[in-house]
Amino acid sequence: MTVPKVRAVNIAEMLSQTARRLPDATAIVHGSVRWSWRELDEGADRVCAALRRSGVRTGQCVMLHGRNHPEYIQALYGVWRAGAAVAPTNVRLTPDDIAVIADVCRPVAMIASTGTDEHVDAARRITGLPAGTLWIGGHDGPDGLAALPPAGPGEAAAAEVEPGSHAWYFFTSGTSGSPKAAILTHDQLGFVITNHAADLMPGLSEADVSLAVAPLSHGAGVHLLPQVARGAATVIPASPGLRPEAVWELVERERVTNMFTVPTILTTLVEHPAVHEFEHTSLRHVIYAGAPMLNADRDHALDVLGPVLVQYYGLGEVTGNITVLSPAEHRRPQLGEYEVGTCGRPRTGMQIAVLDGEGAELEPGAIGEICVAGPAVCAGYLGNEKATATAFAGGWFHTGDLGAVDEQGYLYITGRASDMYISGGSNIHPRDIEEKLIAHPAVAEVAVLGMPHPKWGEIGVAVWVAQSGAEADEAELLGWLEPRLARYKMPKQILRWAELPKSGYGKVVKRTIHDQLTAAGWTAPD
Template identity: 60%
Template sequence: MTATARRAANLAEILSQTARRLPDGTAVVHGATRWTWRELDRRVDALAAEFTRRGVGKGDVVMLDSPNHPEFVQAMFATWRIGAVLAPVNSRLHDDDVAVIAGVCRPSVMIGHASTTSHVDAVAAAHGLRGGVLWIDDRDADGDAVADVPEATDAPARVATWEGDPAWYFFTSGTSGTPKAAILTHDQLGFVVNNHLADLMPTTDSHHASLVVAPLSHGAGVHMLPQVARGAATILPSSVSLDPEEVWGLVESEGVTNMFTVPTILKVLVDHPAVNRHDHTSLRYVIYAGAPMYTPDQERARALLGEVLVQYYGLAEVTGNITVLPSADHGRPVPYGLSAGTCGYPRTGMLVSVQDETGAEVPAGEIGELCVAGPAVFAGYLDNPKANADAFRDGWFRTGDLGVMDSDGYLYVTGRSSDMYISGGSNIHPRDIEEKILTHDAIDEVAVLGVPDPKWGEVGVAVCVRTAGGAVTAEELTAWLGERMARYKLPRHVLFWDALPKSGYGKIVKRTIRDELAGQGWGPYAAALQVVS
């Protein structure tokens, strides 16, 4: 049977529909700025018309490089309204990183911010921008400001959108080499919107409000889409950096019902005294993803906020749609002697399989690679056939994560396959050790890595951050840990740092830790000491 091309709903349609249905409802809040859905929709039309005047159209790429701001949201929907492809980047990246990303996606126009001027210069110098540059939140920019774009006299014509048309080039952080652009399509993201509403925050409607505490360029931007679809307001803090006092103040003043965050940010928020100074009883869903949240941090957040935590596990390539752990399932008993709790069960309409190196599914309780199939899986990497070939096997997307499925269908992520190290012939999974170390009262954060060793092949290094006032030596921590796990798993070295490096999305970056260790001389013959304090 011959396949027939099918129309797809352009993502900009969810805004148009909400603006028609709820024109005077609150769409975006940022300091004193409060846009209605009608106003946001008109601003999107205006910027879409400006893109068209600049020769930007369907299939062209709009690079968006700014901290969170209402005009960021405007630019997202204006890009989709003309059928162009959004390529947002983290505004905290280095100039060279942004230039490399631009080399992958080749933007026609760039939306910048005063804080990202050097990024814009780097991209323009390396690749050129035929559609020029527009600036967010800056009427005095040396160029054109988004705020000064004239209102469109006529609404832009609807662009025909088809299944498979790209909407978003979502850049993966990767572990080495050039970043890859995961192609997210309009129809795939339409499924994700519905899936988020079904699995993460099912009661969301126009009476709700969502607080953004992570960059819109990544998972928080995807999380915003179902808010727009249901007419829930998006609240953007005024502070560019995380300010717990402002966050909890906004939760109280705006009656925030949900927020998307990552474990490191959520830990900062619940550890800050401001959490006890503001009313947060309006919260129904505090959704966290992007990295494992250690059990002690989960328990503290639940004690302070109530049973509102919702975890999801996912990757850029599956747009967060792998598993969900509702609030009622937090605290579920951990089987098989695993140290970490479950990340939940497969998302609605998705398939999850734990497979061995041949692609065969392993029995419940056995560790294997987590593989995924279903409508939320991306269309592939942009212009990267080798990466596509490596990423798929027999129709399954290979996450590169290791985990276990229990007999009830709940998944337990034990770590990245790239994080595992082999010491004396034994496979060591750092997550297991990190969970144990974090139960020590004097430890606030930890990352465990394998480093080369001439005798054992590899040995573990635990890089720890002490709590405020915490007093523990490497010898004491090793002895304490030795009473709680098998000796072969014990890190051979324990280091204490003032802080662990984190990405712009709040994840601990083990690659950077590894580079810093290498710079300090941690090579193949640096394992002479048992512990380093």
């Protein structure tokens, strides 16, 4: 039988559809700037035409290194319309980081925020950027997005794509090892958009307003896609960095209904006094993901905001589509002895398995590696067959996270496989210890990790940050843990730091804590 050629839907088509349906409705708000869907769509046309004139062809890569800005969104859809794959990078990365990433994805062109010339130069040293650079955010020259001429006839027709055509190179956050580029395809992202709208924000429509408080280069960018598909406006704070008072003022003024964030940002927002100074009852879905949220922080957010929290669990490789925990399902009981809350049930159309070291599926309640299958899983790692084969061993995508499911299929994450340490022959998962320490009133943040020990192999070291004005010492915290934790799990050292190192995506980086302890001459206590 002859297999017909099948066409996929270019992600940029969703912007075109919304612009035809809602041409004059608000698409983007950024300070005094308010773009309509027609204006955003025409801007994407200009980017598409400029890339094609410079020689960018279907299937090639364009690197996008920029701060959150209306022109960033214009660039995203312009790249896709041209048929190229986009490789977004976090603006906190160094030029050396950009060089490493460029060596993986081999961009032929770059779109970057003004003031990031060193980052562009780093990419140019790797590939030459033969198709040149376009600039976001008030660039005066002809290569600035604001100065691009309108697209001519046929110059901005959306490129035809097939199932499996590359759309987004989603780079791992770099908390362990060299960055890898998960291949996200046009058809896969089409499923993710539908799934996000159904599972995370039921009823999403042009009546909604979304606030972008996290970098659009990663999870917040994926969260943007269903807003565009449904015609919901996106509000981008004009102030640099995270200013909670500005966020809550925007929520009130623009009647924001949903936002995507990560636990550290959400905790910062709900602990700031401004949350009580501005009206936020318009919020229906406050979505958090990217790292586990400690129970105490989650419960405080629920108390402040009400039943609007939506948690999802997922990796860049699965585009966030592993589990969902709706507002009504928060505060579900813990699993057994572990003081960890559930991260939810399998997303629509996805399947989860908890496997042992031999690849066999475990019974409910047993801890093993969390593995997943379904149409949201990436198409592998770009140019890295070894990593792809390892990640997909046995047909499942292996997350590297440890956890268990209960009898109803709800998933509980106990930690990263790489975070687990072995002390005296016992496997110890830091998450359980961290949950118990964060419940102490003096502890604002904490990270527990294994450090080498000549007798026990590894011992637990807890590094913590104090609440403002609070005091506690090691003896007090150990005394707090003693009745709450099995003796073999007790950390052997508790160190107070002014702050914990975090990645550009707000995650605590335990590898950096380990390296800083080692560089400071850390030695195992007696």
